[in-house]
Amino acid sequence: MQDFLINWLANVPGTAAPYAFAALGLIISERSGVLNLTAEGLMLVGAVAGVGTCLTIGNHPLVALVVAMLAASIVSLLFASLVVILRVNQVIAGLSVVFFCQGLTGLIGTLANWQNHPIAGLNKIAIWPLSDIPVIGRILFVQDPIVYLAIPIFFAVSIFLRGSMLGLKLRAVGENPAAADAAGLSVSLYRIGAIVVGSSLLGLAGGYISVVSVKLWITGMVGGRGWIAVALVVFARWAPWPALAGALLFGCIEGVVPRIAAAGIRAPQYLVLMTPYLATLAVMIWVGARNRGHQGEPGALGQPHVREERR
Amino acid sequence: MRPEWKTRYWTTLIAAGAVVSCGAVAYAAGFTLPAAPKIAFLYFDQKNDGGWTQAFDEARPKIETAVGMKIPFVEKVPEVAGQIKPAAEQFIQRGYNVIIGTAFGYSDAFKELSEKYPQVAFLNASGTTNGPNLESFYGRTYESQYLCGMIAGGMSKTGKLGFVAAHPIGPVNWTINAYELGAQKINPKATVTVIFTGAWNDPVKERAAAEAMADQGIDVIGQHVDTPTPQIVAQERGIYGTGHHRDLREFAPKATLCSSVWTWDKFLSPELKKVAAGNWQPNPYGAFPGIKEGGTDIACCGTAVPKDLADKVMAERDAIIAGKQIFTGPMKDTTGKEVLAEGKPIDDGGLWKMDWYIPGVIAQK
Numbered sequence: 001m002q003d004f005l006i007n008w009l010a011n012v013p014g015t016a017a018p019y020a021f022a023a024l025g026l027i028i029s030e031r032s033g034v035l036n037l038t039a040e041g042l043m044l045v046g047a048v049a050g051v052g053t054c055l056t057i058g059n060h061p062l063v064a065l066v067v068a069m070l071a072a073s074i075v076s077l078l079f080a081s082l083v084v085i086l087r088v089n090q091v092i093a094g095l096s097v098v099f100f101c102q103g104l105t106g107l108i109g110t111l112a113n114w115q116n117h118p119i120a121g122l123n124k125i126a127i128w129p130l131s132d133i134p135v136i137g138r139i140l141f142v143q144d145p146i147v148y149l150a151i152p153i154f155f156a157v158s159i160f161l162r163g164s165m166l167g168l169k170l171r172a173v174g175e176n177p178a179a180a181d182a183a184g185l186s187v188s189l190y191r192i193g194a195i196v197v198g199s200s201l202l203g204l205a206g207g208y209i210s211v212v213s214v215k216l217w218i219t220g221m222v223g224g225r226g227w228i229a230v231a232l233v234v235f236a237r238w239a240p241w242p243a244l245a246g247a248l249l250f251g252c253i254e255g256v257v258p259r260i261a262a263a264g265i266r267a268p269q270y271l272v273l274m275t276p277y278l279a280t281l282a283v284m285i286w287v288g289a290r291n292r293g294h295q296g297e298p299g300a301l302g303q304p305h306v307r308e309e310r311r
Numbered sequence: 312m313r314p315e316w317k318t319r320y321w322t323t324l325i326a327a328g329a330v331v332s333c334g335a336v337a338y339a340a341g342f343t344l345p346a347a348p349k350i351a352f353l354y355f356d357q358k359n360d361g362g363w364t365q366a367f368d369e370a371r372p373k374i375e376t377a378v379g380m381k382i383p384f385v386e387k388v389p390e391v392a393g394q395i396k397p398a399a400e401q402f403i404q405r406g407y408n409v410i411i412g413t414a415f416g417y418s419d420a421f422k423e424l425s426e427k428y429p430q431v432a433f434l435n436a437s438g439t440t441n442g443p444n445l446e447s448f449y450g451r452t453y454e455s456q457y458l459c460g461m462i463a464g465g466m467s468k469t470g471k472l473g474f475v476a477a478h479p480i481g482p483v484n485w486t487i488n489a490y491e492l493g494a495q496k497i498n499p500k501a502t503v504t505v506i507f508t509g510a511w512n513d514p515v516k517e518r519a520a521a522e523a524m525a526d527q528g529i530d531v532i533g534q535h536v537d538t539p540t541p542q543i544v545a546q547e548r549g550i551y552g553t554g555h556h557r558d559l560r561e562f563a564p565k566a567t568l569c570s571s572v573w574t575w576d577k578f579l580s581p582e583l584k585k586v587a588a589g590n591w592q593p594n595p596y597g598a599f600p601g602i603k604e605g606g607t608d609i610a611c612c613g614t615a616v617p618k619d620l621a622d623k624v625m626a627e628r629d630a631i632i633a634g635k636q637i638f639t640g641p642m643k644d645t646t647g648k649e650v651l652a653e654g655k656p657i658d659d660g661g662l663w664k665m666d667w668y669i670p671g672v673i674a675q676k
Contacts, residue, residue: 007526015519106357106387116361118543118562214514218538219357223513255519261506261675262473262523269479269675273509 002135008252008259009139013147014213016251018043018205020150022229023236023243024157025201030238031161032194033174035302037094038079040226041101042072042199046206048105051217052112054119061122065146065207072203073196075101080195084188087304098226106219114217121215122146144212146204150244153201158240170194174298177305187305205229228280235283237296246283253279341590342444345430348409348587350374351402352384353395355414362537362556363511366573367413367436369557377580378587383407390416392423399424403431409586411579412438421445432586436575437482438597446593448578450606452482452555453489453662455571456533457637458609458624459553460493462568463531464501465620466551467494472503473524473532475541477511479674481663486535486555486571489637491671497623504529505674514540525550531568542567551615558610569611569624577605599659603632638662645670 022039029036049071053064082093109115130141161167172180173190236243253276358368388398399410412435425433425445438447463472476483494501506520521544532552534541539562545552546566554570578600585591600606612621640651644667
């Protein structure tokens with residue numbers, strides 16, 4: 001039983017990391033008032049770019065992850081120009097970017113012949129001597145470097161959003177773009193910036209799945225995890241730390257599903273496979289029930305800003 | 312009624328009768344193409360998907376040589392009628408008259424197409440529909456997975472085998488049961504723990520499953536999913552694995568002991584020659600080739616497999632070709648209920664609806 005728990009919990013950070021990065025990226029973008037549904041697509045872009053980099057220049061996983069972030073940021077410019085400059089409906093623009101990316105990444109993977117070529121990727125490192133502590137050593141101190149990197153990233157984004165002048169302005173743009181505009185802030189520039197920076201984290205999430213976790217590119221491999229990240233943002237009420245907690249919750253659930261079966265516990269498999277989505281639903285219901293009104297939701301979420309337009 | 316109308320009336324009636332009777336005769340006598348054969352493939356996924364579709368694409372050049380013509384293909388035709396029909400009709404309008412599909416989900420669309428185009432021959436892998444000019448086909452993968460199970464049972468030190476599978480449906484369940492039967496042939500105490508990922512193509516879940524297995528002391532991992540991920544994990548963890556669809560030694564040369572592979576050229580080349588020769592008689596229940604007829608086989612063996620084990624497996628392979636049945640009674644399921652009576656082999660219907668596991672299989676349902 002103890003082995004079961006340790007093996008399970010030791011795998012949770014790796015399972016949770018893509019959810020955490022993706023949710024954080026979406027939070028940055030949505031705090032500026034742009035409803036961002038592109039996660040699934042941009043994670044695929046990051047995933048294919050990461051593996052492609054490793055296959056092209058040799059196994060440099062950190063370079064690959066940076067390329068994954070850049071690639072997702074570049075593709076996100078398409079979404080940014082659609083919703084900020086052309087002021088297209090943000091839901092429709094987000095969905096079409098997802099479908100576009102699904103096709104694009106499949107095409108690139110085929111043309112470049114990156115599909116099904118395993119890479120060495122990034123392995124776990126043990127932080128000695130902390131890794132020798134019984135029980136928690138294996139869980140907390142034998143992880144890959146990106147998992148450790150998540151902590152400073154979360155601190156940085158959290159401080160940026162709550163404590164910095166730039167973060168305050170970004171939130172002002174998301175709460176009341178007309179007022180922010182009147183105060184002399186460029187709403188378009190802030191929103192484009194938020195989308196591009198947030199999308200780099202979506203790329204990191206996708207790159208993490210392909211380079212660190214699976215070490216392989218397969219068309220459509222993100223497998224709906226981007227949508228779970230979208231739900232996580234609502235669950236976390238657009239705040240970084242609750243998003244991390246939610247990601248860990250999903251990491252726990254996704255990690256325990258195969259382990260129940262491997263331990264020989266006979267549970268109905270369709271019930272077990274549905275638990276992550278059941279948890280998503282439960283979380284939404286819980287948020288909906290306790291969160292009357294719109295606490296936490298950026299005031300102008302999903303609304304394109306047109307100067308001097310009456311609402 | 313004017314006389315010329317009368318004549319026309321009778322002519323029409325006679326012509327209609329002639330068409331009907333010709334149709335009946337044609338069905339009884341088999342299907343003959345009206346022109347020289349032109350063959351085309353509809354691929355379910357990308358040609359280099361590493362598994363199911365790639366096995367067809369690797370068989371294609373061999374079939375081309377056998378039938379002496381180029382065979383074009385179209386990739387990523389999803390299991391949606393609205394996309395299957397245009398893809399097939401584009402070929403038909405360009406004069407192609409033998410259309411080969413590669414997915415279960417094409418079954419209904421192919422049935423409709425075969426009725427709409429009675430002059431075109433249709434074949435569909437893992438389909439369920441058949442007709443006078445339509446034949447579904449699938450391989451008896453339990454034969455090759457039984458042989459892989461023998462190797463897994465022989466190579467496992469702990470006697471605990473794992474199996475990463477997609478969905479608990481008949482064709483997957485028979486590979487699981489056959490794997491356990493093969494393992495028991497070498498090690499009567501061997502068990503197979505099954506994890507269903509709920510997807511053919513989710514490497515994240517496959518990795519999580521394989522790692523959970525390795526953590527539980529499982530030391531050989533078989534699979535019936537489309538990516539080589541379980542083999543890659545086995546290699547990372549220093550344990551063994553057995554592959555499916557194609558020879559997966561390419562991905563995990565140290566870990567992969569053997570693979571259950573598709574040998575579609577061995578089935579399709581003679582079948583297409585029959586179509587070309589005329590008087591083709593599609594099997595009304597679908598073609599279901601085993602190792603003997605081509606379709607499925609074992610790619611054996613990795614360097615780690617000792618020669619005496621490989622010899623045993625090859626002897627069983629010969630026995631299967633000679634007619635040995637894998638599923639034959641008496642056979643009980645995990646609850647102790649008798650599923651096959653003494654001395655009675657399973658029929659094809661029983662295979663397709665197999666929803667039970669033999670003792671030794673540890674699986675969720």
